[in-house]
Amino acid sequence: MKHLWGFLAVMTLTAAGHAVTAEPVDMELIIAVDVSSSVDENEYRLQMGGIAAAFRNPSVLDAIRSLGPGGLAVLVMQWSDNREQAPVTGWRVIRSAADAVAYARELREAPRAIPGGQTSIAGAIEFAMGELATNGFEGNRQVIDVSGDGRANNGVHPMSLRDEAIEQGVTVNGLAILNEEPFLDDYFEHSVIGGAGAFLMVADDYRDFAASIQQKLLREIGLPIAIDEPPDRRTTAALR
Helix, strand or coil: CCCHHHHHHHHHCEECCEECCCEEECEEEEEEEECCCCCCHHHHHHHHHHHHHHHHCHHHHHHHHHHCCCCEEEEEEEECCCCCEEECCCCEEECCHHHHHHHHHHHHHCCCCCCCCCCCHHHHHHHHHHHHHHCCEEECCEEEEEEECCCCCCCCCHHHHHHHHHHCCCEEEEEEECCCCCCHHHHHHHHCCECCCCEEEEECCHHHHHHHHHHHHHHHHHCCCCCCCCCECCCCCCCC
């Protein structure tokens, strides 16, 4: 598995024996949304509505513009057990308010592709790494944003895939939703997040998700990441 994503990246950049130039962007971001059996339909809608609202927020738009002319390449994906992951709309590049509003509309209307299942955070990270390796973009930063309301109970331990991501230069951030497991933030701190500038945010329940994801995107997109900065494993920012 160690060289899988590198192999996929090489394959993506070749077509009929000819090199294909990746599109330059300033940042590649995957937002991985928990749709396991602990997430009901209302909670799913709160997540998707919260992400959509964040992309319409003026502060988030300003952060995207501040990245540079390449903009943000973003993918929202759903995940549950080790065999169940699905992109919501496919990759989109956000460079303007019009791009962001159009994407927000897609997200708000996106159906749930996975009805439930167990919880494999490792499966979500592995799927996200494959998407980063094959998306046709070349970003200055690559970030996977994992949100969830439970510990992994399916597939391998998330540490193994988290560590693979770090080796590939990818940052994994977390958003722990505490409605099911009050101490889930400790688990995310030690087993999920990692990489340059990695951090964790916490929401008490899905009603807090919109505010949490907005603040999380502002930090992920808008703040510079120092390569030698140790992970900030806990940022609750008045969300508790």
